[in-house]
Amino acid sequence: MEKIRNAITTIANFPKPGIQFRDITSLLECPEASRLTVEKLGHKCIDIDCNKIVAIEARGFIFGATLAQELSVPLVLARKPGKLPRATLQQQYKLEYGQDTLHIHRDSLQEGDRVLIIDDLIATGGTALAVVKLVEQVGAQVTHACFVVALPELGGVSRLQKAGVRVDYLLEYDSE
Numbered sequence: 001m002e003k004i005r006n007a008i009t010t011i012a013n014f015p016k017p018g019i020q021f022r023d024i025t026s027l028l029e030c031p032e033a034s035r036l037t038v039e040k041l042g043h044k045c046i047d048i049d050c051n052k053i054v055a056i057e058a059r060g061f062i063f064g065a066t067l068a069q070e071l072s073v074p075l076v077l078a079r080k081p082g083k084l085p086r087a088t089l090q091q092q093y094k095l096e097y098g099q100d101t102l103h104i105h106r107d108s109l110q111e112g113d114r115v116l117i118i119d120d121l122i123a124t125g126g127t128a129l130a131v132v133k134l135v136e137q138v139g140a141q142v143t144h145a146c147f148v149v150a151l152p153e154l155g156g157v158s159r160l161q162k163a164g165v166r167v168d169y170l171l172e173y174d175s176e
């Protein structure tokens with residue numbers, strides 16, 4: 001796991017003063033660490049009983065796409081506004097450094113679906129919880145969520161767990 005940690009860069013005061021930004025672009029530029037990350041995520045997710053993966057724009061797409069292929073599960077994209085061409089469900093949410101909205105194609109999810117969320121990082125959990133609410137709008141359920149990085153001090157991991165989601169991640173960082 002140290003190889004993965006060493007490949008993730010920390011940028012102080014990005015995108016706002018006081019934020020320690022955990023940057024996975026440096027991880028992606030290191031093929032060995034990147035391959036190891038996908039392998040470890042695969043190990044975490046292989047036995048999860050889900051029939052859809054929802055990956056969150058933009059960094060979540062990178063890991064979600066690979067895992068969906070590996071687990072042979074359909075990949076559904078949760079996207080920022082104005083990107084999805086068919087009718088969508090939408091949900092607003094707050095970030096560690098702002099506010100945004102996520103959309104999912106209305107016809108990509110069906111009642112009874114069991115969803116695994118994939119993203120690069122969980123901080124406050126606002127983004128992942130927005131996906132939980134989106135999924136619940138159609139009578140489906142997020143059962144698991146898996147991340148490369150968690151910042152547990154910011155409360156997202158416990159918020160998701162309280163919402164009934166099983167949470168897994170590869171690496172933990174302090175928020176400072």
Ligand SMILES: O=P(O)(O)OC[C@H]1O[C@H](OP(=O)(O)OP(=O)(O)O)[C@H](O)[C@@H]1O
Nearest residue numbers: 057058059096121122123124125126127
């Ligand atoms: O747990 P939270 O406090 O909600 O924060 C986590 C989210 O923040 C980042 O995405 P960002 O919105 O910066 O978008 P990006 O992936 O497009 O860079 C990250 O990729 C997660 O999706």
Ligand SMILES: Nc1ncnc2[nH]cnc12
Nearest residue numbers: 020021022023096121123
């Ligand atoms: N500290 C952080 N680093 C990288 N991505 C983030 N998304 C929310 N908080 C973040």
